[in-house]
Amino acid sequence: MSALTAHRAASHCPYCALQCGMTISAEPGQAIAVEPRAFPTNRGGMCQKGWTSPAVLTAPDRLTTPLLRGPSGELEPVSWDIALDHVADTLRRLQVDHGRDAVAVFGGGGLTNEKAYALGKFARAVLRTSRIDYNGRFCMSSAAAAANASLGLDRGLPFPLADLGRADAVLLLGSNLAETMPPAVQHLAEVRDRGGLVVVDPRRSATAALTGELTPGVDGGGRGSQGVHLQPVPGTDLAVLLGLLHVVLMEGLADAGYLAARTTGLQDLRRSVVAWWPERVAAISGVPANALRRTAQLLAAAAPSHGGRGVYVLTGRGVEQSVQGTATVTAAINLALVLGLVGRTGSGYGAITGQGNGQGGREHGQKSDQLPGYRSITDSTARAHVAAVWGIEPDDLPGPGVPAVQLLRELGTPHGARALLVHGSNLLVSAPDATAVAERLRSLDLLVVCDVVPSETARIADVVLPVTQWAEEEGTMTSLEGRVIRRRQALAPPDGVRSELWILAQLAERLGSPVHFDTEPADVFAELARASAGGRADYSGLSHARLDADENAAGPGFFWPVPATDHPGTPRMFLDGFPTADGRARLIAVEHLGPDDQVRSDAPIHLVTGRVLQHYQSGAQTRRVDELNAAVAEPYVELHPVLGFRLGVPDGALVRITSARGWVEAGARWTDRIRPDTVFMPFHFAGVGSVNRVTNDATDPISGMPEFKVCAVELSAVGEEAVA
Numbered sequence: 201m202s203a204l205t206a207h208r209a210a211s212h213c214p215y216c217a218l219q220c221g222m223t224i225s226a227e228p229g230q231a232i233a234v235e236p237r238a239f240p241t242n243r244g245g246m247c248q249k250g251w252t253s254p255a256v257l258t259a260p261d262r263l264t265t266p267l268l269r270g271p272s273g274e275l276e277p278v279s280w281d282i283a284l285d286h287v288a289d290t291l292r293r294l295q296v297d298h299g300r301d302a303v304a305v306f307g308g309g310g311l312t313n314e315k316a317y318a319l320g321k322f323a324r325a326v327l328r329t330s331r332i333d334y335n336g337r338f339c340m341s342s343a344a345a346a347a348n349a350s351l352g353l354d355r356g357l358p359f360p361l362a363d364l365g366r367a368d369a370v371l372l373l374g375s376n377l378a379e380t381m382p383p384a385v386q387h388l389a390e391v392r393d394r395g396g397l398v399v400v401d402p403r404r405s406a407t408a409a410l411t412g413e414l415t416p417g418v419d420g421g422g423r424g425s426q427g428v429h430l431q432p433v434p435g436t437d438l439a440v441l442l443g444l445l446h447v448v449l450m451e452g453l454a455d456a457g458y459l460a461a462r463t464t465g466l467q468d469l470r471r472s473v474v475a476w477w478p479e480r481v482a483a484i485s486g487v488p489a490n491a492l493r494r495t496a497q498l499l500a501a502a503a504p505s506h507g508g509r510g511v512y513v514l515t516g517r518g519v520e521q522s523v524q525g526t527a528t529v530t531a532a533i534n535l536a537l538v539l540g541l542v543g544r545t546g547s548g549y550g551a552i553t554g555q556g557n558g559q560g561g562r563e564h565g566q567k568s569d570q571l572p573g574y575r576s577i578t579d580s581t582a583r584a585h586v587a588a589v590w591g592i593e594p595d596d597l598p599g600p601g602v603p604a605v606q607l608l609r610e611l612g613t614p615h616g617a618r619a620l621l622v623h624g625s626n627l628l629v630s631a632p633d634a635t636a637v638a639e640r641l642r643s644l645d646l647l648v649v650c651d652v653v654p655s656e657t658a659r660i661a662d663v664v665l666p667v668t669q670w671a672e673e674e675g676t677m678t679s680l681e682g683r684v685i686r687r688r689q690a691l692a693p694p695d696g697v698r699s700e701l702w703i704l705a706q707l708a709e710r711l712g713s714p715v716h717f718d719t720e721p722a723d724v725f726a727e728l729a730r731a732s733a734g735g736r737a738d739y740s741g742l743s744h745a746r747l748d749a750d751e752n753a754a755g756p757g758f759f760w761p762v763p764a765t766d767h768p769g770t771p772r773m774f775l776d777g778f779p780t781a782d783g784r785a786r787l788i789a790v791e792h793l794g795p796d797d798q799v800r801s802d803a804p805i806h807l808v809t810g811r812v813l814q815h816y817q818s819g820a821q822t823r824r825v826d827e828l829n830a831a832v833a834e835p836y837v838e839l840h841p842v843l844g845f846r847l848g849v850p851d852g853a854l855v856r857i858t859s860a861r862g863w864v865e866a867g868a869r870w871t872d873r874i875r876p877d878t879v880f881m882p883f884h885f886a887g888v889g890s891v892n893r894v895t896n897d898a899t900d901p902i903s904g905m906p907e908f909k910v911c912a913v914e915l916s917a918v919g920e921e922a923v924a
């Protein structure tokens with residue numbers, strides 16, 4: 201049990217991007233406890249994962265000593281010196297023999313800003329490898345690519361979450377907030393009261409159910425007292441959006457004044473949606489034409505140009521994790537622009553960031569093409585600035601690397617890295633086509649995993665390094681609103697565990713690097729702030745001390761950019777213009793093509809994947825919490841009774857799902873909350889029920905994001921012939 205250093209600390213939940221404010225109590229001799237505190241995103245609420253989060257701190261199999269795979273083939277405890285010497289020696293040898301890109305780094309959106317920054321600096325300035333990417337590629341990359349292209353900047357939500365309460369309508373595309381960020385549902389209360397919640401999801405998810413009454417089945421949704429649920433064929437959201445754009449533009453519902461003053465590209469956009477009349481969209485998506493017209497009218501009536509209070513268009517992973525994710529988000533932004541919503545108080549477009557520090561993770565240099573401050577690694581001014589902060593020459597910085605899926609696919613091949621350092625991801629469970637990923641990881645000369653628990657990926661590593669987590673270290677996180685907040689230490693880490701800042705500094709030293717690495721989070725933040733100065737995500741006005749002292753008007757924390765120590769931060773963006781060359785937003789025409797893996801005679805059913813309330817991501821943390829396991833112990837397959845009858849798969853039966861990549865088995869759960877042509881599985885589990893054994897690793901051509909959400913499968917009761 202950990203020695204205690206503090207009794208109470210105001211901090212934030214270790215899991216998702218809502219970053220619920222919580223107070224941690226660590227009284228001597230008592231179990232560590234957490235309780236929610238008032239904070240603008242959670243308003244005193246917390247979900248079951250937050251309440252039970254202390255259990256991971258004292259997990260019975262918590263890693264507390266470095267492990268090295270010995271001659272017996274087993275992972276064996278070794279000293280820190282032996283582990284770090286082995287890692288440094290092997291990395292050096294591989295780089296000498298095969299070049300700098302022989303070593304790759306895989307980061308995570310759960311790391312603090314300080315750790316994410318240090319990891320990017322270690323890759324670029326010490327290893328000088330171009331091969332760094334992170335799990336945010338799986339999570340945020342399509343929305344980021346679309347926002348950057350259309351609006352000139354990506355900050356997840358470019359407005360405080362609480363602003364949703366001002367609007368008459370909210371369009372939620374592929375987000376199940378009620379399970380993925382339960383306290384956030386409070387912010388939808390007013391919109392529901394006004395009948396303006398529109399949810400687009402092939403399932404009648406807990407969030408879709410918030411819209412009120414709905415005719416079950418595939419009729420594409422119905423009008424409830426609190427909103428509309430559109431239930432499209434998976435992977436057809438882009439067609440739905442083109443249909444909504446068609447109605448808004450052809451029926452004269454657009455905000456002409458706003459379009460003229462603040463956007464470019466209207467003529468091309470108009471031409472591109474002319475042919476997407478609602479009846480054609482209905483044939484593709486299954487969403488009835490009248491539901492599309494009604495939805496477009498509802499949204500337009502709520503827009504400021506029609507005298508409404510405002511509309512927010514929000515996207516989640518349901519529409520982003522697709523080969524046309526960037527195009528789909530682009531269409532969602534187009535819709536927000538033609539309705540005159542973006543850069544106006546009370547309206548807007550935003551993407552709902554997922555991981556605890558999904559925002560900071562992509563702002564401080566873990567992404568293959570980015571340097572700290574959300575700078576481009578190909579921009580010579582940016583390179584010069586960051587190189588000066590790191591004390592190296594700009595030419596010493598590598599160029600852009602490759603996105604996560606490509607990086608993983610090439611591991612151990614002649615084009616790819618031969619060693620991989622993993623910080624904050626459990627790839628064996630969470631990467632697409634995970635069986636192939638496991639094969640690539642096993643082919644490496646060296647796999648090093650830093651983790652707090654023996655995750656599935658750690659168990660196949662050559663070296664495992666135990667690290668501090670969450671309540672055991674100081675740091676900062678950047679929430680889904682772009683709000684930089686403090687994570688505070690409440691207790692001492694277990695003996696034997698080290699911080700990643702220390703590990704990276706030790707490795708840099710052993711590799712003979714002259715580049716300096718601070719190990720105190722406040723010092724690392726100070727350097728990060730300097731490195732970000734003048735970048736898009738400018739944190740240069742912030743420090744741990746300023747964050748600690750803060751209780752400013754917009755609530756605790758500061759919304760970036762914060763370019764000076766007396767700058768109040770930027771809660772709402774784009775109010776005075778867009779950070780594009782001409783200050784206008786760009787309407788960009790896009791076309792609907794559909795998923796990569798289309799249903800066909802030997803794979804006639806759509807498989808969609810996602811989350812349940814009680815488990816987090818790969819489950820490495822939440823599968824170690826008794827209360828959460830008791831609630832959802834194992835994977836399952838949601839299917840409609842009509843499909844169950846047709847295929848001879850009774851409720852509760854074991855079913856096998858087969859795709860072009862492989863198969864997975866789990867128990868059937870009948871529900872009328874899903875389309876009869878579609879099945880759903882959560883991805884939080886390992887073993888034969890691990891759904892990423894069947895998902896598709898095809899990627900979006902612009903963002904590199906894999907198509908986790910939709911693939912084509914066959915379904916059968918185990919031990920029986922499938923009746924197709």
Ligand SMILES: Nc1nc2c(c(=O)[nH]1)N[C@H]1C(S)=C(S)[C@@H](COP(=O)(O)OP(=O)(O)OC[C@H]3O[C@@H](n4cnc5c(=O)[nH]c(N)nc54)[C@H](O)[C@@H]3O)O[C@H]1N2
Pocket residue numbers: 216217339373374375376377379380381400401402403405433434435436437516517518519553554555808809810811812813814815816817818880909910
């Ligand atoms: N409980 C819990 N909460 C979490 C997490 C977790 O693992 N567990 N993870 C966090 C992270 S990192 C993230 S990224 C967020 C994700 O948060 P969300 O985006 O809300 O989560 P998902 O469940 O992945 O997907 C949302 C919905 O997309 C739907 N969907 C699937 N295919 C399609 C499609 O083709 N079109 C449309 N319109 N919808 C589709 C699914 O049915 C699902 O209800 O959650 C965060 N919060």
Ligand SMILES: Nc1nc2c(c(=O)[nH]1)N[C@H]1C(S)=C(S)[C@@H](COP(=O)(O)OP(=O)(O)OC[C@H]3O[C@@H](n4cnc5c(=O)[nH]c(N)nc54)[C@H](O)[C@@H]3O)O[C@H]1N2
Pocket residue numbers: 308309310311312335336338339340517521554555622623624625626627629630631632650651652653655667668669670700809810811816817818819820821883891892895908909
């Ligand atoms: N089929 C399907 N697959 C998906 C998705 C989906 O919707 N469907 N969603 C995708 C998305 S959006 C995401 S974000 C990914 C997430 O999936 P992963 O990248 O696997 O994320 P986690 O499960 O959060 O893994 C985090 C790991 O880091 C460890 N950890 C926690 N804190 C620290 C720390 O401070 N340092 C270090 N070094 N380790 C730490 C945890 O114990 C855990 O093992 O999954 C993706 N995979």
Ligand code: SF4
Pocket residue numbers: 213214215216217218219220242245246247248249250251380381382383
């Ligand atoms: S998991 Fe997310 S919603 Fe749940 S308590 Fe933590 S931060 Fe809040």
Ligand SMILES: [Mo]
Pocket residue numbers: 338339340554555
């Ligand atoms: Mo995510």
